[in-house]
Amino acid sequence: MNDRELGCAGGQFMDRGRMNQNGVVQPLLTDLYQITMAYAYWKSDKTDDTAVFDLFFRNNPFHGEFTIFAGLEECLKFLDSFHYSQSDIEYLKQTLPEGIEHEFFEYLGNLTARDVTLYAIDEGTVAFPRVPIIKIEGPLIIVQLLETTLLTLVNYASLMATNAARYRMVAGKHVKLLEFGLRRAQGPDGGLSASKYSYTGGFDGTSNVLAGKLFNIPVKGTHAHAYITSFSSIGELKTRLIKHKQTGIMEDLLEHAIKHRGLLSHLLDVSTEESSEGELAAMVSYAIAFPDGFMALVDTSGLLNFSAVALALNDLGYHALGIRIDSGDLAYLSCLARETFEKVAERFKVPWFNKLTIVASNDINEDTILSLNEQGHKIDCFGIGTHLVTCQRQPALGCVYKLVEINGQPRIKLSQDVEKVTMPGNKNAYRLYSADGHALIDLLQKVSEPPPAVGQKVLCRHPFQESKRAYVIPSHVESLYKVYWKAGKICQQLPTLEQVREKVQISLKTLRNDHKRTLNPTPYKVAVSDNLYNFIHDLWLQNAPIGELS
Amino acid sequence: MNDRELGCAGGQFMDRGRMNQNGVVQPLLTDLYQITMAYAYWKSDKTDDTAVFDLFFRNNPFHGEFTIFAGLEECLKFLDSFHYSQSDIEYLKQTLPEGIEHEFFEYLGNLTARDVTLYAIDEGTVAFPRVPIIKIEGPLIIVQLLETTLLTLVNYASLMATNAARYRMVAGKHVKLLEFGLRRAQGPDGGLSASKYSYTGGFDGTSNVLAGKLFNIPVKGTHAHAYITSFSSIGELKTRLIKHKQTGIMEDLLEHAIKHRGLLSHLLDVSTEESSEGELAAMVSYAIAFPDGFMALVDTSGLLNFSAVALALNDLGYHALGIRIDSGDLAYLSCLARETFEKVAERFKVPWFNKLTIVASNDINEDTILSLNEQGHKIDCFGIGTHLVTCQRQPALGCVYKLVEINGQPRIKLSQDVEKVTMPGNKNAYRLYSADGHALIDLLQKVSEPPPAVGQKVLCRHPFQESKRAYVIPSHVESLYKVYWKAGKICQQLPTLEQVREKVQISLKTLRNDHKRTLNPTPYKVAVSDNLYNFIHDLWLQNAPIGELS
Structure with missing residues (x-):
């Protein structure tokens, strides 16, 4: 042989x-x-x-x-x-x-x-x-x-x-850290080990559902950009109704959102034309699915739509969770978002708006966090993928x-x-x-x-x-x-x-x-x-x- | 909840x-x-x-x-x-x-x-x-x-x-490539995927036994340094006998090896005192276990002991396979080894000694191979671990x-x-x-x-x-x-x-x-x-x- x-x-x-x-x-x-x-x-x-x-x-x-x-x-x-x-x-x-x-x-x-x-x-x-x-x-x-x-x-x-x-040390105790690396991990089990041991090392949770199931780790997640692009206009919204949390009466969430959008447009000095209707439709539909867990992926212009939908939810007795930023200048955008939320909190008398969570998640590594700390940012939570799970630096x-x-x-x-x-x-x-x-x-x-x-x-x-x-x-x-x-x-x-x-x-x-x-x-x-x-x-x-x- | x-x-x-x-x-x-x-x-x-x-x-x-x-x-x-x-x-x-x-x-x-x-x-x-x-x-x-x-x-x-x-391209068609990365892979399944897909990409085999079993990939391997250090003297050798391949008569492999070692010491200008007795014992025992598959881990001084044992095997009708170098200057050592084998082939009239395989395996990456190619080397086979399976460069x-x-x-x-x-x-x-x-x-x-x-x-x-x-x-x-x-x-x-x-x-x-x-x-x-x-x-x-x- x-x-x-x-x-x-x-x-x-x-x-x-x-x-x-x-x-x-x-x-x-x-x-x-x-x-x-x-x-x-x-x-x-x-x-x-x-x-x-x-x-x-x-x-x-x-x-x-x-x-x-x-x-x-x-x-x-x-x-x-x-x-x-x-x-x-x-x-x-x-x-x-x-x-x-x-x-x-x-x-x-x-x-x-x-x-x-x-x-x-x-x-x-x-x-x-x-x-x-x-x-x-x-x-x-x-x-x-x-x-x-x-x-x-x-x-x-x-x-x-x-x-x-190490990520936990640079991020500090008060920032949440989530592991988002499954898709870039070294094979399926590499992904599971990454989720498990990043939790051990001090992360607060993972996006990896199987890791959650097997190791009893908190799992977290919002939606992808595809969710936004799957809607292109308000007309595509088949469901607009949601039950008022206290009264139980069905109300039109879109109507509330559009009303707030108009007011916000002045407050935030953003023209409603600059923000996409498809995005508004997507956010409304997502908010109907998760009225008490509404966390939306936004880019700059998305702040208007998000705030409008979050205020609409507020009208109906719900509290939104926050936003995830996945592109652009994270320090600037997180400060802009926080400032926006503070303006809205004051103008609309919704103090919990100040406390909306800002998640950031674009190609983050230890150096990014250090640099963001230096620049000043208002991020409450980092979602970290590739660099965490592949241990890029070594x-x-x-x-x-x-x-x-x-x-x-x-x-x-x-x-x-x-x-x-x-x-x-x-x-x-x-x-x-x-x-x-x-x-x-x-x-x-x-x-x-x-x-x-x-x-x-x-x-x-x-x-x-x-x-x-x-x-x-x-x-x-x-x-x-x-x-x-x-x-x-x-x-x-x-x-x-x-x-x-x-x-x-x-x-x-x-x-x-x-x-x-x-x-x-x-x-x-x-x-x-x-x-x-x-x-x-x-x-x-x-x-x-x-x-x-x- | x-x-x-x-x-x-x-x-x-x-x-x-x-x-x-x-x-x-x-x-x-x-x-x-x-x-x-x-x-x-x-x-x-x-x-x-x-x-x-x-x-x-x-x-x-x-x-x-x-x-x-x-x-x-x-x-x-x-x-x-x-x-x-x-x-x-x-x-x-x-x-x-x-x-x-x-x-x-x-x-x-x-x-x-x-x-x-x-x-x-x-x-x-x-x-x-x-x-x-x-x-x-x-x-x-x-x-x-x-x-x-x-x-x-x-x-x-x-x-x-x-x-x-890419490793296959830089190594050329005629060099064998083995994947040795399991211990440094990203988790057990990372190791299996690494073995499988490095074979896909053009490697010739893996050290990973389970990958061999599951994916039908050739598995290869010799011994670790621990095997050498587990023997400290000839006295520890409990078995020295091996059947002559043709005659079937039991002969003392150590005796043959010691005889050749003396002759080789002159030919190679290496004092027998410079090469360890424990190493000789380890090699003899390994050769008894794998007389037709004798492949030994050597450092510089190990060439004397290896050649002695390989000639002893030759006396008894067996052909050794070659050596693995795992430290030092791989270009220099591989040339020295090839030169040694050529001298031995000529002096002892064993032409197959020219063709002994030289495997190299110390922290090798694409750049190492390129640099070895430039310097000139006599390596027939690379065993590649960490840098291959972790895809260090990216x-x-x-x-x-x-x-x-x-x-x-x-x-x-x-x-x-x-x-x-x-x-x-x-x-x-x-x-x-x-x-x-x-x-x-x-x-x-x-x-x-x-x-x-x-x-x-x-x-x-x-x-x-x-x-x-x-x-x-x-x-x-x-x-x-x-x-x-x-x-x-x-x-x-x-x-x-x-x-x-x-x-x-x-x-x-x-x-x-x-x-x-x-x-x-x-x-x-x-x-x-x-x-x-x-x-x-x-x-x-x-x-x-x-x-x-x-």
């Missing part, structure tokens, strides 16, 4: 789903080399070897100095369901080279994650380069087989949550998964590039806090060391620069890892999505502002204990070959 | 999958505003309105001048399965505002795409800005409801296929879905930005070819116009610039649209993924090289007929309000 034939063998599996029936990813969602390695380990009689792997990233995304860890729950569900189905085994038999012993496939077929122990930082916590966010121990073959899937589940989730948290978080210990022996990966040298051995991670509650430093130690103690001086060392050292006296010490999976079971009460979302904001609050600012943030320090420092450097010297210059 | 309560109502649906049992996306994978618009249309008595929407993009991605259209099959499967389940309807009842008539939910529950007609360009064809790749006709409400999902299915698929096709294709006709009446969307003005009406698209088989221009016409005829002069006009006109005498005229979905059925024999992949290369060949070059490619022309030009501009003038300067 040649490679080509091998590659083509999978057709019979085409109709099966990508996920199992619980929406959990399948163990075949991995790189082939994990399975070829599993075979080579098996063949080398390494089934009893045990290993420790660290899952970590080397750099924070988006030129920032923090990362939000997300995706843990999906990792745990993956461990819980980890099992190759008979159909998976059949596919692997056809895909791997001939001559592989059937005992290996039996071995694969019986594998579960029961002997694996997974330690992790809490989902929603701020995390930093080089501090493993997940540490996983267990049989070498199994923990190796988990690599790609865990990376896939953590990388995008954390990137997305971090991106969302479309991937580079999480890696590195072997640090095997059968109790440390392993170090050396590299010309010091940044790529791994921190060997089984480690614990602590976060040390100052008296005012701010996180000071993350400290990695060997598991054999006692944890740093409150009020005691701790020597914190840069992992690779000998002269960079500092004493820290923590007022509070947080042990970062919890055992999340052991003996075949999830062993923590998992937080709800809502709780993870709160955790993000709480965790961000522990960071000093200079670590969080957009421009040139201060790097947060990650250190190793003196003991671990010496351990790393001894091992490094033992393992580094002495080159010959020639 | 307030918004908050509405948003939280979905918890009971959590356990349901994201896709239906056939892996087809569900109709709730859409923006909420599609459903609120559906209700407003229904409430406005527009259930009998019919509409035509165009799905198109405005700019080619990656500073290029072409796009590969992909995702059509998934769109058709989506239409085929389009149906709101009872659980969807329940969720919508809880999510939409109170007071919506139960008749509307009944109407939604009975909706299918049976009355929709979908025209499209063939999947795998090169496509250009403004020429709709999909045109869809049918009941306004239904075609509006399809918008987001169709965009989601086409946007990333086409972006990915285009990206892959992480989203901006496909849009615009209403162009309603009840037989054209609709135009005006904008300050001429680029955003839509081309109204129901149109056909033709591609005109020169005598030498090259595509000359894409031409849009009103459906009422006769198609351009071979050998006849056709006036082609720039859609918005009055003075830009050209006569074209086509030697061949291709009608770009086929009816792919009508009367509730897929009405074309759908090509296999393999056939779509071939189509991409055939279609790209019809493009002149200057449209395809990396640096400053010539824009391919997209034109409208004189008739359509006048139609657009008359409609524009009718619809554009006359402003007042004040």
Whole structure:
């Protein structure tokens, strides 16, 4: 059987789903080399070897100095369901080279994650380069087989949550943020993950209905421009009647709107001829459908029609919600809209008009919001799509998964590039806090060391620069890892999505502002204990070959 | 019920999958505003309105001048399965505002795409800005409801296929390209779509096992660095024996390797002390597992160990496959490796050593390949991950879905930005070819116009610039649209993924090289007929309000 034939063998599996029936990813969602390695380990009689792997990233995304860890729950569900189905085994038999012993496939077929122990930082916590966010121990073959899937589940989730948290920071607490990215997301599930993890990171809702259904996220939306263009004149309006909210009497909403339009035209100094009749018809019809949820897409001229319809609704006992602006100069238009609403509120004695929501949604990114903040704007809510879900500024978080210990022996990966040298051995991670509650430093130690103690001086060392050292006296010490999976079971009460979302904001609050600012943030320090420092450097010297210059 | 309560109502649906049992996306994978618009249309008595929407993009991605259209099959499967389940309807009842008539939910529950007609360009064809790749006709409400999902299915698929096709162009025909991006993809399904559509665009395989199984794509892979570091000495090698391929006698592979290592050390002028024993042990064990598929990850010093093990395999009747380089200067290292293999081939009289495969895989993008081509390299195969699957240079294709006709009446969307003005009406698209088989221009016409005829002069006009006109005498005229979905059925024999992949290369060949070059490619022309030009501009003038300067 040649490679080509091998590659083509999978057709019979085409109709099966990508996920199992619980929406959990399948163990075949991995790189082939994990399975070829599993075979080579098996063949080398390494089934009893045990290993420790660290899952970590080397750099924070988006030129920032923090990362939000997300995706843990999906990792745990993956461990819980980890099992190759008979159909998976059949596919692997056809895909791997001939001559592989059937005992290996039996071995694969019986594998579960029961002997694996997974330690992790809490989902929603701020995390930093080089501090493993997940540490996983267990049989070498199994923990190796988990690599790609865990990376896939953590990388995008954390990137997305971090991106969302950054948008939340620049937008401020009082502005609503909605995720509108489904159509530009990387595939259907990319869209769902984007909705879920932007909510985690601090967004208030999504336009994605399935995400709302599956993850219990508030869903929001108004109408598209097509709705406006589907009407070209008032004559097309088949229904104009709406029940007065209080009296229950049917009234002609269009008539009310036209009356107000005339008055508004003077007040706002906009000729009724400048605003389209089709638009008026569309807005009237939309208001009849959603009299208490009337939110309309408007351009500049649309303000006249919107205000007319909103006042008409007011006549009949309803309150409109607001407008969405999707083009043009958002700072100028939002100020114009607010000014218009204030004029109308005063002239028509409808104070709630002042409070109409202004949503903006045209190709917005972090820089747009910063620039709008600088210019001054009156936007209450941003709808953010493409740049949020594709993480335009950095479309991937580079999480890696590195072997640090095997059968109790440390392993170090050396590299010309010091940044790529791994921190060997089984480690614990602590976060040390100052008296005012701010996180000071993350400290990695060997598991054999006692944890740093409150009020005691701790020597914190840069992992690779000998002269960079500092004493820290923590007022509070947080042990970062919890055992999340052991003996075949999830062993923590998992937080709800809502709780993870709160955790993000709480965790961000522990960071000093200079670590969080957009421009040139201060790097947060990650250190190793003196003991671990010496351990790393001894091992490094033992393992580094002495080159010959020639 | 307030918004908050509405948003939280979905918890009971959590356990349901994201896709239906056939892996087809569900109709709730859409923006909420599609459903609120559906209700407003229904409430406005527009259930009998019919509409035509165009799905198109405005700019080619990656500073290029072409796009590969992909995702059509998934769109058709989506239409085929389009149906709101009872659980969807329940969720919508809880999510939409109170007071919506139960008749509307009944109407939604009975909706299918049976009355929709979908025209499209063939999947795998090169496509250009403004020429709709999909045109869809049918009941306004239904075609509006399809918008987001169709965009989601086409946007990333086409972006990915285009990206892959560009990598294929810069790499040349004779280099193999493998997609290695799963761990950095945007979620599990982002990874699967990336594998599928990079294969469409011209890649030769993927590391993603599930993609191999589901889509019948060749899967490839060797081992990770962890495999090497899992061995630290020869003593750890529990198995050294392998059957001689011809004689069937068990022999000690390590012994053979150590013998060759000594000889090679002189030939290659590398001291055996410079190369790690653990690495040798790892390679021997991997070679025992895959004697005919031995492909090893090496750094510079690894060449000695690799060559020793490959020669040992040769002694026993096996041929190694080659090496993967994942760090350092890829141009230099690949040349060094090839030179090494040539020396070994000559000295040890093993001519196939010349042909060992060199795979390179470290953070490669289009520019890296161009630069490697310039420097000169000996790489046979690139493994490409992050930059391929995240489409780093442009992480989203901006496909849009615009209403162009309603009840037989054209609709135009005006904008300050001429680029955003839509081309109204129901149109056909033709591609005109020169005598030498090259595509000359894409031409849009009103459906009422006769198609351009071979050998006849056709006036082609720039859609918005009055003075830009050209006569074209086509030697061949291709009608770009086929009816792919009508009367509730897929009405074309759908090509296999393999056939779509071939189509991409055939279609790209019809493009002149200057449209395809990396640096400053010539824009391919997209034109409208004189008739359509006048139609657009008359409609524009009718619809554009006359402003007042004040």
